Structure formats: C-alpha cells, structure tokens
Amino acid sequence: MSIARKPITARIDWPVIFLYLALVTIGISAVYSVEYISFDEPFFDMSKSHMKQLMWLAISLVTGLIIILTDSKFFSSVAYLSYLVGILLLLATFAVGSEVKGSHSFIKFGSFSFQPGELCKIFTALALARFLSAPETNFKTLKDRLIASAIVLVPCLIIIKQNETGLALVYFAFFLAMYREGLPNAILAIGFSTAGIVLATLLVERLPLFIIITVIPILAFWLLWKQIKRNKLIIIIIAGAWLIAVLFSQVLVPYVFKHVFQGYQTERIYSMLGQDVPQEYQKPGTVVKKDADYNVRQSKIAIGSGGLVGKGFMHGTQTKYSFVPEQNTDFVFCGVGEQFGFVGSSFLVLLYVTLLLRIVFIAERQRSLFSRVYAYCVGAILFFHFAINLSMTMGLAPVIGITLPMLSYGGTSLLSFSILLFIMLRLDADRHMLIR
Known part of the structure; x- marks a missing residue:
C-alpha cells in the first residue's frame, strides 16, 4: 500500500502528538500545584484554573480531531478569508472589547472571553504561507517581500494599539520563516x-x-x-x-x-x-516604582530554591503561597523549577527542544511550499514564546507578558497553539499528495 493510501492514523506524526500531550499534562499539573495548599482539597472544582484548563484541553482535542478529518486543501483555500476575519476581530476589540490588566484585547460573551490576537497568529501563518506559495509570487523581488512583511505587520500594529506589546512582538517570529524562504542575510544583520x-x-x-x-x-x-x-x-x-x-x-x-x-x-x-x-x-505625572523587578526577583528565588532535584510536587513554597505574581500564566515555569529543580527544568526544556527539532524535520520533508512555510511559521512562533518566556522568568529579558506554550494557563492560548500544531500535522499527513 502506498503512503498516500494509508489511513490518516498511519500518516499522522505521532511524536508531535505525544510531545504535545506531555507538555499540556505538565502544564495542568503546574497550574494545579500552585493553586492548592494540600491534596485534601477537591480536584474536580470547576472554579479552579486547572479544571478550566482541562476543559479547554478537551475543546482543543475535539478541534484537533476535526482538523485531522478535514481535507488538507481546505486550509490553503480559506487562508486569505481567515486572515481578513482575524483583522476584523482585532478591530472589533476597539468597539466591543474588554479591558484586562490594562490591555484592551479581549472580547467577552458572558463568562466566555477570547483574545483575537492569539487566534490571528494562526490566520497570519496561513495567509503568509498562501502568499509565498502562490505561483505568481517571486519572493526575490522587493514588491513581494514588502507584501509579505505587510501581512505580518498589519495585525502586529493593531495589537500594539490594544496595548499588548508582548503579543505584538511574537509576530516578528514570522520573519524567521521568511528567512528560510530567501529573505536576505542583510535583513537579519x-x-x-x-x-x-x-x-x-x-x-x-x-x-x-x-x-x-x-x-x-x-x-x-x-x-x-x-x-x-x-x-x-x-x-x-x-x-x-x-x-x-x-x-x-x-x-x-x-x-x-x-x-x-x-x-x-x-x-x-x-x-x-x-x-x-x-x-x-520618566513620563510626567508617573511615579517610578522601586520594586519594578519584584516579579523577576521572586521568580529567580523560586527557581533557585528548587536546587538540583526540587522540593517535590505540591511542596513549593514561593509559588504555592503566591510570592510569585502571575505564577500560573507568564511565570508558570517557576513552579516547575521550584518543585522539580534543575533536573525537572532541564527535562522540560528538552521536551520543547525536541518538539522544535521535530517541527523543523517535518517542515523540511514537505513537497508543498505552502506546507513548508506554514510549518516553519509554527516552529518560529513556538520558539519565540519558549525562548522569551524562559528568559523573562530568569531575568534575561524584560517582562512582556508572553506565555509558555501549552503550559501557561489560558484557554485562547492553549487552543491557538493546538490549532497551529494540528493544522501542521494535517498538512504533513498529505505531504505526498500536496505539490506547490
């Protein structure tokens, strides 16, 4: 039986699935461990963040299954339309958006809220892949390079206006994918x-x-x-x-x-x-805080206190007693570092590096330019989030509110990363049938 005729389950890249599930499991465990004081408290409490994350994981897996069962050509055909929808959703936040921690980037429907900027990363990846793979596109010309840059920068500028600088910076990761397709070395220089x-x-x-x-x-x-x-x-x-x-x-x-x-x-x-x-x-009328580095200082204390093998699951003190702000979102890595130490942190980093290398391997084996560009977009986004978040928690980069993929609490973030990965897997499953 030829590869193209094998069932979809035989063509899916299962190592990516296993790595994805491992990271999500670690993430839910980390969120759970910083919420609870002891094991005596009920696990199935829907008001807790870990249960909400489990609910979002279920939604993500169902969405992933739907993506796997969808014709792979569908994603190329709706690339531009989805990008337009993403831009309209970003603009809608200025009219009906809700303010969260100073950012005007969420849209709420009752108790449900989502962040269009997270979902727009998917649409931008599809649109960029569609443009670069179009027969009439010649990426060696200045015109097409400017168009590709505009596809990336338009949502980026809108997100900056929403006061979401960290999320906006993520969009510059798309230039790494463009570099693979021939963006000059001078641009990186x-x-x-x-x-x-x-x-x-x-x-x-x-x-x-x-x-x-x-x-x-x-x-x-x-x-x-x-x-x-x-x-x-x-x-x-x-x-x-x-x-x-x-x-x-x-x-x-x-x-x-x-x-x-x-x-x-x-x-x-x-x-x-x-x-x-x-x-x-210093802006007129603003008071400069003397403890502006409080988050990072507490983060480094928590990670350092874990030592070589950590304090053990549910035995962290810095994170459990909320010394570290945003410990289940931007600083979720602190919980891993404190409870499992250098060994556990290294294992987590190894999982991410393995996933990134696997994505690069998948990208390079594509016969379709659309699939290759899209896979590199996925890898670039994951790498940017991973590198900046870890640097942030260790004081090597400023705190700009970038989540750790699949680990940080947040429904829209988990769903968007899941969709990014499952679309890549679906395209890869048909790599022997998709050309150009």
Whole structure:
C-alpha cells in the first residue's frame, strides 16, 4: 500500500502528538500545584484554573480531531478569508472589547472571553504561507517581500494599539520563516544591529555614544580605503549606516521610550538591565516604582530554591503561597523549577527542544511550499514564546507578558497553539499528495 493510501492514523506524526500531550499534562499539573495548599482539597472544582484548563484541553482535542478529518486543501483555500476575519476581530476589540490588566484585547460573551490576537497568529501563518506559495509570487523581488512583511505587520500594529506589546512582538517570529524562504542575510544583520543600537542607547549616555558611533565609520574608511577608491558605493553605504545609527540612538529610541512606551514598560526594561529609569524617560505625572523587578526577583528565588532535584510536587513554597505574581500564566515555569529543580527544568526544556527539532524535520520533508512555510511559521512562533518566556522568568529579558506554550494557563492560548500544531500535522499527513 502506498503512503498516500494509508489511513490518516498511519500518516499522522505521532511524536508531535505525544510531545504535545506531555507538555499540556505538565502544564495542568503546574497550574494545579500552585493553586492548592494540600491534596485534601477537591480536584474536580470547576472554579479552579486547572479544571478550566482541562476543559479547554478537551475543546482543543475535539478541534484537533476535526482538523485531522478535514481535507488538507481546505486550509490553503480559506487562508486569505481567515486572515481578513482575524483583522476584523482585532478591530472589533476597539468597539466591543474588554479591558484586562490594562490591555484592551479581549472580547467577552458572558463568562466566555477570547483574545483575537492569539487566534490571528494562526490566520497570519496561513495567509503568509498562501502568499509565498502562490505561483505568481517571486519572493526575490522587493514588491513581494514588502507584501509579505505587510501581512505580518498589519495585525502586529493593531495589537500594539490594544496595548499588548508582548503579543505584538511574537509576530516578528514570522520573519524567521521568511528567512528560510530567501529573505536576505542583510535583513537579519540590520535587525541585530538595530537591537544592539537600542541596547547601547539605554546603557550609554548620548554624547559618548555619538562619539563611538562616529569613530567606527572613520575607522572603516581608514581600513577600507583601497576598496573605497575602486568602488565609491562603499562611501554611501558607510555614511548611510552612520546616519541611521545616529538617528536611532539620538532621536528615535529616546522618543519611543518617552512618548510611545507606557511607564511600566520602560521600568521593566531598565529593571532587567539593573538600572533606574533615567529622568529624561520618566513620563510626567508617573511615579517610578522601586520594586519594578519584584516579579523577576521572586521568580529567580523560586527557581533557585528548587536546587538540583526540587522540593517535590505540591511542596513549593514561593509559588504555592503566591510570592510569585502571575505564577500560573507568564511565570508558570517557576513552579516547575521550584518543585522539580534543575533536573525537572532541564527535562522540560528538552521536551520543547525536541518538539522544535521535530517541527523543523517535518517542515523540511514537505513537497508543498505552502506546507513548508506554514510549518516553519509554527516552529518560529513556538520558539519565540519558549525562548522569551524562559528568559523573562530568569531575568534575561524584560517582562512582556508572553506565555509558555501549552503550559501557561489560558484557554485562547492553549487552543491557538493546538490549532497551529494540528493544522501542521494535517498538512504533513498529505505531504505526498500536496505539490506547490
């Protein structure tokens, strides 16, 4: 029997299913362990977060089964339509949205609420895969690269307006998928250079930084003088890079920190750097908190207290007694670190790395460009969430409200990651039949 004629159960990539279920199980256990003081309390209490997460897991699995039974060509055919629906849902939050912790990004129907920005990641992945796989698309041209970038940046900008900066940053993960399809190395170089200039602007005063930025191109002129005499274009490139660096460090970054970022966002960034917010970046009328790094400090205490093998399941103190804020959502990793120590944390990281490597393997074996791009989008989103969340809990990145995939409490988050994975599995199951 040919692979294409095998039943769907034989064509599904079961390692991904097992890894997904393992991570979700660990997540529900982690949420349960920080909610309960002892085993004497009833487990089946629908008011508790772990039971709500179990309900969302059931919804996610049913949705996943429906996806597996759906014709794989359906996802390509509805890609643009679903993207349009996602954009309309994002815009609807400004009219009928509810404010949650300062963010205006949720839509509520009675006791049920969902976050369109989470679901829109799925629609953006489908739309980007559809565009890049279209026969008329030539990703080597500037026009098509700009269109692909616009597909990603439109929902990103709307989400920023909802005051969900962390979720908006996730959308930049799609550029990793575009890089696999031919985005120039120069784009990544520009991205890393920009990040370096932003970091330097925060750590170095303006005048010394201006001098440093000016000395570097002077040295470049001196070292490349022979090449410059043969190719005058090098002068334009160096001068242009110097001008952009100066504008970023002296004008744009200070403006963004003072007039675009919220006060608490600036505090978290400087807290990560171990510095107080400079007077020039303090918004008028705002009080700078002295404990802006409280969440991260408690998080590091909880993780460090776990030692090598941890305190044991349900025996954590920092998390159980709520010393760590958001311990079942953004800081859920603390519960794992405290209760299972370095060994348990390493095992969890290994599960994520294995899942990411498996997704890359699945992406590379696709015969359909649509399926390959979509799989890389899934991998990029998971990697971004995983890397930033763990860095956040250990003080290596500012606290920007990014969940840990399949572990953090949140129905929309679990459902969106589940849909992302199951669509990838469905496309992979038909990889021998799908071309282009």
